[in-house]
Amino acid sequence: MMMTKAYFKAIRREIWRSKARFFSILLIIFLGVAFYTGIRATGPDMLQAATDYFAKQRLATNSVQSTLGLTKADEQVLKNHQDELTYQAVKYLDVNQLNNNRVVRVAELPTTQKLNQLRVVSGRLPRKANEIVLDSQAKTLQPSLKLGSTYRIVSSRALNRKFKRRSFKVVGFVNSPRYVENTSRGVTTVGKGTLDYFAYVRPKTLKMTITTRIDVQFKNLKGVKPYTATYRRLNRANTAKLKRWLKPQAQKRQYRLQQQARRRLAPLTKAVSTLATQVPATTPQLVKLRSQLAQGQAQVAAIKRPTYIYSNRSDNPGYTEYHENTQRVVALSTVFPLFFIAIAALICLTTMTRMVEELRLQMGTLKALGYSNAAVGSEFMIYGGLAALIGTGLGVLFGVNFFPQFIAQAYGSMYNLPAIQVQYIWVDILIALIIALLCTLGTALVVLRVDLRALPAQLLQPKAPKAGKTLWLERWSGLWRRLSFNHKITLRNLFRYKQRLLMTVLGIAGCMAMMITGFGLKDSIGDISTKQFNDLWHYDAIVTRTGTETAAQKRTISQPKLYRTSLALKSAQATIKKDGVAEQTVTLGVPQTPKRLNQFVTLRQRQSHQRYQLGQHGAIIDEKLAKLYHVKVGETLPVKLAGQTAKSVKIAAIAENYVNHFIYLSPSYYRDVFGKTASYNSNYVQFNNDSETQANAYANTLLKQAGIMNVTLMSVEKQTNFKMFDSMNLVVLIFVISAGALALVVLYNLTNINVSERIRELSTIKVLGFYDREVTMYIFRENFILTGLGIILGCFLGNWLHRYILQTAETNALMFSPGIHPLSYVYSALLTLAFSLIVMLMMHRKLKRVNMLDALKSVD
Template identity: 45%
Template sequence: MKKQALWKDIFREIGHTKARFISIFAIIMLGVCFFSGIKAAGPDMLDTAGTFFKDKRLMDLKVQSTLGLTEDELTLLKDVPEVEEVQPGYSADVFAGDNGVILKVLSYNQEQALNQYRLMDGRLPEQSGEIVLDDLLAGEYAIGDKIVFSGNGTETGLSESFGTLEYTVVGFARSPQFIEKNNRGTSTIGKGTTDAFAVIAEADFKLPVYTEAYLSFKDTAGIEAYSVEYETLLEQHTEAVEQAMAGVPEARLSELRAEGEAELAKGRAELEAAEQQLAQAAGQLTEEQRQAQAAAGSEAAEQLEAARAKLAEGEQQLAALTLPKVYVTDRNANPGYAEYKDNADRLSAIASVFPVFFFLIAALVSLTTMTRMVEEHRLQIGTLKALGYSNRDIMAKFLVYGTLASLAGSAVGLTVGFTLLPAIIFDAYSSLYNLPDLIKSFYPSYSIISIIVALVCTTLTAWFAARVELRGNAAVLMRPKAPKSGQRIFLERLTFIWRRLSFVQKVTARNLFRYKQRMFMTVFGVAGCTALILTGFGLKDSIGSIAPKQFGIIMKYDALVALHTDAPAEEQQSYEQLISSETAITGTLDVAQETMTARASGVNDQDVNLFVPEAADSLPQYVSLQDRSTGKTLELTDEGVIISEKLAKLYGLEAGDTLTLADSKNEPFELLITGITENYVLHYAYMTPAYYASVFGKEPVFNTSLLNYNAPDSAWEDQFGEKLTASARVAAVSFSSSVGTAFDDTMKSMDVVTLVLIVSAAALAFVVLYNLTNINVSERIRELSTIKVLGFYDNEVTMYIYRENIILTLLGIAAGSGLGIVLHSFVLQTAELDATMFAPVIEWPSYIYAAVLTMLFSGIVMAFMHIKLKRIHMIEALKSVE
């Protein structure tokens, strides 16, 4: 019966204090929802990618050799311990017709087990002359279109690699090797980067040896991608494969030299025999026959000379043969693979910080709320103690009340968190990655942590508050709590100020310091909410400022034109005439651009764009090189390179340090850093032609032209682009205006995350202000009734309370602005992508938005409180409890 009465009392209490119960429920729900949702987003993203890799059987390792792979070398790979599958293949870089698109063409056979494709439209190639294109090109081509391969503007040499150069598009696909939407890795032709991949039948390749081999292993099949266990196994297998291939370079070189020597010996013998035959024939002829055969002899002599030249060329090629290199790379070398994990980890890092604010604020507000609830029931507690109820029975009411609010809030928070937030965040990142729909999972560990923290916030605080009250005996508890004795505040000692304050202002000042706990709770709660809102708006500012800074202030040029360096002289002249004929063009600068890879232990490989201007003195008109913190202009010298800031930050580099870059053949080169320049998108290394030649041992090839112009309108830019594209010398054209817009659209994916943060923080601010204001009114109900009896109007009573709230809210906003700057800085460091750097700025409107939103919520709360204050029953509130 006692327990039944207890439950009835608890539910009756919930019914009477709906606003209090809902506010505790709401603040716990927000904290749990945000924690579980953001925390689950990272693992859900990794699980989605891992499942995709498993379904499409993404390779574990890739083996390449500078001289290709033979059947003997494939046999060595099959003998490596734990190898499950060895899949040889072909690949080559080509231009797709004349539009400048660089394709990485991959071979396909219907029996291949690894690196299976995800068809988006059509089918895979089944016979010669069919091609499947990267889904990236779905807007440029359609099924049934024809594509002709070309190499650097011509078809030279391609006929030796491919059986046919014309293909029919039969489908569009995505590959587990290329999960990043706009990155397809490096290329050995053109600008140095691949635009898209393509798949053709293996039979269409005519190469004598395989260009690569993909490996999978038995012991990695059941291991989750990105896990520490998987990475450890990969390292072990990489070492095993490298050991198995250790003797291959020497053996391959010896084999090639032997084959070359045999071919040369055969050629020498044939040449010698031809020379002897010609000499013998000449000796047997009479003088008349010699004269008659003079004309025919000159043709034979030319053939012999050509044979000697070919023999000499073969000898030179044989002498130039160097030891081949074997490269063993794992999945981390695939574009976007490692960065995808970094993005998921960044979300987890954010999830480790923001929910702390939510839960900390929730704990403080819950402590205040539950403490107030216990104090309100002081008379009831004393009565129950007098009736013989134990402390445990009395405390159970408050514990169950807090526990019910926590569990209900946690249940709703977990449901929304695990289902809604990860989907929103994944949709934001879907503009960067090619992956199937998100796989949502339930995480018991995060659920348990959330529930425990929620119970600590409410149940533990209820236990603590009730325990303090229960220390008193029944007689003391049945009497009202004696009010604290008044004390002079510091402001009263400043008489020259205190004398000038009105009566209401003096009362407000005394009340602020009279309820110190509530004052600090309100300031801290408002500060935390303001900081979160400001961080959200600050993220939006930082992301939004990247495009105008990068493609307006730093990259000053209006257009970048990639050129075919081996175009015929007449095409080069035609291009020069096209540029000179356009009166809107104000300047041009030829630049050598080349993509290389920065490597260092413990850091993901980064693509670095080498930028070598033909005239270094003219570079400031096209690209601004300056130190971000000091604003000092940097100048190129023949002593070293200037690298972009994010690249320096990733590798921990400063001026005077050395950066190691590897080319497409994995040859390492060391560059001395002379300066670090402001840059927000991609990685750059700027150098003079003289320094380039000293490092790489060759002269730079100027394959890019930067243009500045005064375009009358966008229509002129479109027409000019068409003229450039029509030129046979032009491989590709990109306008800074369109590049900046495209990048801005991509970075807007982060706006969703920012919006989630702002909405969550705003909701938290509303709940916190409502709770604290409601507690303030409840604590002072007798005081407010008294001033109403004394003749205060409803508006005056409301302002009596609201004056204090305004001051505390303003103090909280000021403190929150400072805290928001620190929080914003932390989030930028954890949320940045490897290839981008967020501008560390918070625009002044963001401070205003954060302050106005906080004040708006405070005003809405006070509107509700005004209604409550109007309904105060003065006589009942002032009745003596004795």
């Protein structure tokens, strides 16, 4: 028999009659789909925002610098390859502002911005020689700077002389695509060693004849998404081309400089030759001139070939870090939403099972009237399908529009990228729809498979109540006798309905696990900076020198009042590469006095906290490096220093570490491995206090000393790390709230089913004289026990899920702290109990309105 209008009317009535159940299924699907599609879209949305921004602002793909600056000849080489690239020459000076204690990069704004186009945040770009635009970060660091205010450059005499004018009117605040990270502006050899912000002035403001940097954009990368393997492959080939094209320029530049120097010496050479023919060789004047000529010739011979330095986008502050943060979100979106949807499917199965049991009589009637199995089952399919379709549609609209925006805003405090544009990833939406339909239609088919085979007569008869059985607890007579009547009833009901027990415990455990994972991620992320900067690193600054420490440098480092003690060491960047693992950059350290290293760096086993000392026959490496390359104590790693072949380094110990990679070797073992004595070019320095003003002044003092290249203040590094991890905490908050919302829906749905299944039983005890509060407690006791069991199971499940997500979300240069704080378990349990109480309050109101006589008259 075909479906009629009356049949569809019956379906509409069933939906209205059981609207609470229909809405609960819809809500579970909505939450699952919103979470899945929203989180899955976040990473791609953030990457797309960066891709669009880099393309719109024409961010350079490569940059070239030289130790002696760049000339028109270098530009001409690139001009010869204009079919392959676009280039832009940049002139800038880094100045240490003595009037505001800031290190500023002042650059000339090209007449036509071919590359690295500035994005105006407020105001406009400079049009006159006396106008300047500042980095938007300048307004944060110096709130007094506003549009129309006067900006003065006040630095050392030598730097001041390199400006044609040093007083400007501020006409705008801008962002540069070179600096997507809000606070970091890179390093410099001026001032404290790190840049605070940049400024742009009109061309010909700087008295410079040579170019500081040439930015390049290769045309074969146009339209290629950054951060992809294709981009990296093409960029490697492009960098190789740049090096090949500019390689002859170093020798040519050296030759030209030597020629210029010889021309300047020509008059002196001529004077010496002329005077030598006129006076004896021992004449003081001739001796003096010959000495000057020898010095000049020595200076000509000392002119070395310039070193060309090639960089790409990954050297821009924040560029790589932004990608790593999006990858963390992508990693979290891989397993978390699927776990979320699995719980939704579990609850849908329970709900559809109850619905089929409730409508047995109707199914029997329809079959007796001649309706086919397909027609009888279609009611459940339409019911579940509608809930799935509406829930999926609403979930996609909410999830895709809310989650990416919220998470991107959480990162907004770290990056100055424009707002993301929402995009619908149809593959994920289709997957979500299929999963939603499987949750409803699939579970309905599973439940219906038995009842649809039954005869109408069987369906018209009420299903026999589940037989009671003797519990194993009853055999423990000593305990059983001490239990009250209510407690005995509670235990019998729990074990009588084993399916409900299992579903409730699993549902609550799943939600509890997700909340624990959310809180655990917050712990793991938050602990990184605290453990790294407080427990493991005990130095306040890293001083980098050009070579071995001189007496003058030693006096400068140890003189200021802030100084407490220091450790000289060799510090160098090395690379490690093995098949199947991406190349890693590590900091290789060789302390001059190995016994003092533990005073500055705690080297210990993460779990037992056993301390390690540098030995003569092996190196100490960080734990993440050992994990990446699957190496253990006693095995070796191939370590390659710049310009040298890779050497095998034996691992003596694996130490706790969370940020970046290190390898520490003793001086003797370094000599054994690399065949030469270490040159101690760095110092770890400890301060007496943590005054930021004194630390900046200390850095300024050091950088005035010849041979000191850079000073890295750990307080700045710590602030940057904390800021990054604070943003991740907001992302974690989403997971906790979403898991909590699901827990609330799950508890409501399961409790509602429990009450619906036992309405005759509850009405009976109410007729027998139980008060409303006692009837509610009759159910609540069971719920409380099931919630407790779910919480216990959820603790183990959450611990596993937390570990799994940590392994997935970690980047190569980062290791999360694997522990979960005890309070996180407490918070998750308290939230779950709170949701249980809220649900029982809602059920209490429902039970008070139950018509006992109608319930007792029903056939069910």
